[in-house]
Amino acid sequence: MKVCIIGLGLIGGSLAKAIRYKYQEKVTIFAYDKNIVSLERAKEEGIIDQGFSVFEKELFPCTFLFLCAHIEQNIEMLPLIEPFINKDCILSDITSVKSEIHNAISKTTLKKQFIGGHPMTGSEKKNYENSARILFENIYYILTPTNETKPSYTFKLKQLITDLNAIPLVMDQHTHDYCVAGISHFPHLISALLVNAVSTSDSSQQFMAKIAAGGFKDITRISSSSPTMWKNICFENKENLLVYITDFQNKLELMKHSLQNKEENEVEKMFECAKDYRDSLIDVRYTTDSSYYIIHVDIPDVPGILASVVSLLAQNMINIKNIGIIHNREFMQGALQIEFYTKKERNHSIQILNNNNYNLFL
Secondary structure, three states, X not given: OEEEEEOOOHHHHHHHHHHHHHHHHHOEEEEEOOOHHXXXXXXXXXXXXXXXXXXXXXXXXOOEEEEOOOHHHHHHHHHHHOOOOOOOOEEEEOOOOOHHHHXXXXXXXXXXXXXXXXXXXXXXXXXXXXXXXXXXOOOXXXXXXXXXXXXXXXXXXXXXXXXXXXXXXXXXXXXXXXXXXXXXXXXXXXXXXXXXHHHHHOOOOOHHHHHOOOHHHHHHHHHHOOHHHHHHHHHHOHHHHHHHHHHHHHHHHHHHHHHHOOOHHHHHHHHHHHHHHHHHHHHHHXXXXXXXXXXXXXXXXXXXXXXXXXXXXXXXXXXXXXXXXXXXXXXXXXXXEEEEOOHHHHHHHHHHHHHOOOEEEO
C-alpha cells in the first residue's frame, strides 16, 4: 500500500503517524509540503518514506491520496493531481465543510474516486510538530462519497479509517454540512457572541470575569479556538449557518414574548425539551453501525480507586478501549465509564467487577 499526503500539518502529520503505526513496513508514505523542516523531521522519525517540497509526479501512483491542506489549497491542487493520479487511487480530503470541495471535484474527472472526509478531531495547536498518532482514536470520521464514487472505494476507505481506531460514518455532503453547522459551527458562533455579550456588560471592576466559572466556562470553552479558522468556516458554510441563525432569532423572540407575558408553562416547556434532547445525546452513538461496549462503575472519590479498577481488569487480561470519569449527579458519586473492544470483554468485566463488590450501571 502506498499513501500520499498533501499537507503535512497537524491533521496530515497525525494521519501519517497513525497509518505508519498501524501498517508499519507494509505501507509506503509520501508527503508533499512546502515546510521542509516538517518533511525532514517526519522522515527522521520514520513516519514518511519520502518528502517533497515541490510538487512532482513521483508522488504517484498511490493507493490513497489525502488532501490535508486548507480548502482553498486543496482545490488548487486538483488540476495538478488530475493528470497523474491513477484511476484506482482513492482520493479524499479532511476539511470540515464538504460542499465546496465537492463542487470543485464535480468539474474534474475525479468524481468516481473521490470521497470527502472529515475527521472530527483537532487541536488548538498546529503544524506537524504537534501532530499525534492517537488524534484519530475513538472519533467520528465522516465520509462523503460523490454520486459516482465506486462503492468498493468507500468500503476500502472505511476499512482504513476503522484500522486507525476511528469510527466511519457515511453521508452526502449536504447532510454533512447541515449537521456540522448545527452541532459545531453554530455553537461556536453562539459561544463567541455570548462571551462578547458578557465582556461588554462587565463592570470596570471585572466582577463577571472574577466569578465566571462552572456553566459559563463550560458552554464557552470552544471560544478559545482559532479566530481565523472559525471566520473561514463561517463563510464556507454560510448558507447553513444563516438557517440556524434565523431559527435561533425566532426562538429568542418567542422566549422574549413568554417572559414579558409571564408564560411560565412555555418557559418550563422550553427547558424540558432541551433537557430531554440533551440527555438523549448520551445514547446517540449506540444507533450507529459501530458497536460500543460500555459499563459504568460507581466509585467513591478516594485516592487510588481508579488504579484499583484498571489493575483488576488488567490482571484478568481485559483490554480497555477508553476510560473516563463522568462528573454528573446521575449516580450521586463519581462514575467511571469504561469502554471495551468486544462484547466478550465487556461481559467478562461485569462478572469480575461484580465479584469484587463494585456497583455497576449497564
